[in-house]
Amino acid sequence: MATSHCCKDIIERSFGATLRRDNWWVEPLTMVVVLLGFVIYSVWRAFEHANYWGGPYLSPFYSPHFSVDLPRWCSPAFLIIWVPAGFRFTCYYFRKAYYRSFASQPIACGVGKPWKSYSGESKLLLFQNLHRFFLYLAIAFIVVHIYDLVKATRWPVSAAAAYTSPHHAAGPTEFGIGIGTIVILIDVILLTGYVSGCHAFRHLVGGCIDAPSRVFLGRLRHRIWRGVNVFNEHHNMWGWISLAWVGFTDFYIRMVASGTISLEFDRLF
Ligand code: FES
Numbered sequence: 001m002a003t004s005h006c007c008k009d010i011i012e013r014s015f016g017a018t019l020r021r022d023n024w025w026v027e028p029l030t031m032v033v034v035l036l037g038f039v040i041y042s043v044w045r046a047f048e049h050a051n052y053w054g055g056p057y058l059s060p061f062y063s064p065h066f067s068v069d070l071p072r073w074c075s076p077a078f079l080i081i082w083v084p085a086g087f088r089f090t091c092y093y094f095r096k097a098y099y100r101s102f103a104s105q106p107i108a109c110g111v112g113k114p115w116k117s118y119s120g121e122s123k124l125l126l127f128q129n130l131h132r133f134f135l136y137l138a139i140a141f142i143v144v145h146i147y148d149l150v151k152a153t154r155w156p157v158s159a160a161a162a163y164t165s166p167h168h169a170a171g172p173t174e175f176g177i178g179i180g181t182i183v184i185l186i187d188v189i190l191l192t193g194y195v196s197g198c199h200a201f202r203h204l205v206g207g208c209i210d211a212p213s214r215v216f217l218g219r220l221r222h223r224i225w226r227g228v229n230v231f232n233e234h235h236n237m238w239g240w241i242s243l244a245w246v247g248f249t250d251f252y253i254r255m256v257a258s259g260t261i262s263l264e265f266d267r268l269f
Contacts, residue, residue, distance in 0.1 A: 015104065017112035024108040031101035034240075038247055042085075045250060046077035052250075053166040054257030055266065056152045057180040059250045060187060064144045065166050087138045088243065090131035092199045093236045132200040142195060145188050152181045155267065178266040180256055187249040190242035197231030197238055 018024065045052075045061050052062040062077050070076065088094050099105045106113045121128050148167075155176035156162075156169040163169050195201065206225030212218035231238060255261040 015112050015114040016107070018108075018110050020108075020110050024111060028101035028104075028107050031097050034244075035098060035101070038243060041247060042081065045254070046075050046081055049075035049077070051254045051257035052077070053163070054253055055163060055178070055180065055263045056154055056167065056169070056176075057178075057184065057253045057256060058148050058151070058166040059253045059257075060145060060148070060184075060246050061250045062166075063148050064141075067165070083134065083137045083141060084246075086130070087134040088239070090128050090134055091239060092131070093239050095128065097236075132204070135195070135198055135200045135204070138195050138198075142188070142192055145184075145191060149181070149184050149188050152184050153177060177268050178263070179261075179268065180252060180266055183249050183252050187242075187245050190238065190245050193231055194235070194238040194242040196228055197233070197235040199232065199235070202228045202232050 042061065045059075052059040053065075058065060061081060064080060066076055066079055068076075068079075070079075100107055104114050105118070151167040153175055154167075154169070154173040155178075157172045157174050161169055161171045202225065205221050205228055209215055209218065209221065212222035215221070252261070256263065256266055
């Protein structure tokens with residue numbers, strides 16, 4: 001009886017009221033800072049419409065790159081950036097993160113909310129159901145980024161030869177590795193780990209199966225499903241690290257493209 005009074009008391013308190021003594025506010029505050037910082041940086045980079053390729057490297061913010069005529073105000077990043085943005089925005093884990101940190105719905109367990117009602121993911125939020133379709137596009141993006149990685153190993157044979165556009169060096173090329181190649185490789189690994197642990201991907205490979213041995217390719221699907229579970233268990237970790245690294249990858253390539261880091265310094269062999 002004492003417990004229910006206590007809970008009622010907390011619920012009816014104002015926003016942020018709690019009996020918790022730990023630093024519960026650190027997590028939502030960190031999420032606001034990191035997510036807001038990433039969004040601001042991404043939008044700025046998309047509008048910048050410059051310094052997105054340097055040497056054999058193409059920024060993931062501009063990949064895949066479409067060579068089409070666009071109005072001056074429109075950057076090619078806007079043609080593709082909605083895919084990773086939509087995929088992460090509708091991700092089950094990131095939903096929880098920004099529902100809590102930005103909408104305070106709820107901001108933390110046992111802490112007073114600013115809203116009294118909760119209607120779930122209805123009305124406008126039904127668009128979150130598009131996540132499975134963003135997944136298909138995200139898988140296609142991984143293939144594109146692997147292509148970018150292969151291209152990041154192709155350097156002009158002649159040091160005097162210049163790149164005329166992303167991935168296109170004038171004259172013959174040879175195999176080479178630079179710091180940027182390694183940065184892109186890590187980006188591909190982290191992105192693959194993040195997508196591999198997606199709840200929709202887990203359902204895609206293993207959902208709606210009662211007995212794997214009774215369906216077509218059941219054993220193979222069961223094996224993949226078990227592999228997906230490994231990534232799914234730490235999906236939030238893959239989500240945060242891959243988010244931070246894709247930002248760093250773009251930042252590094254911007255440094256190369258702008259000449260702050262020279263290709264001579266970047267190339268390892
Ligand atoms: S649930 Fe997070 S990427 Fe699909």
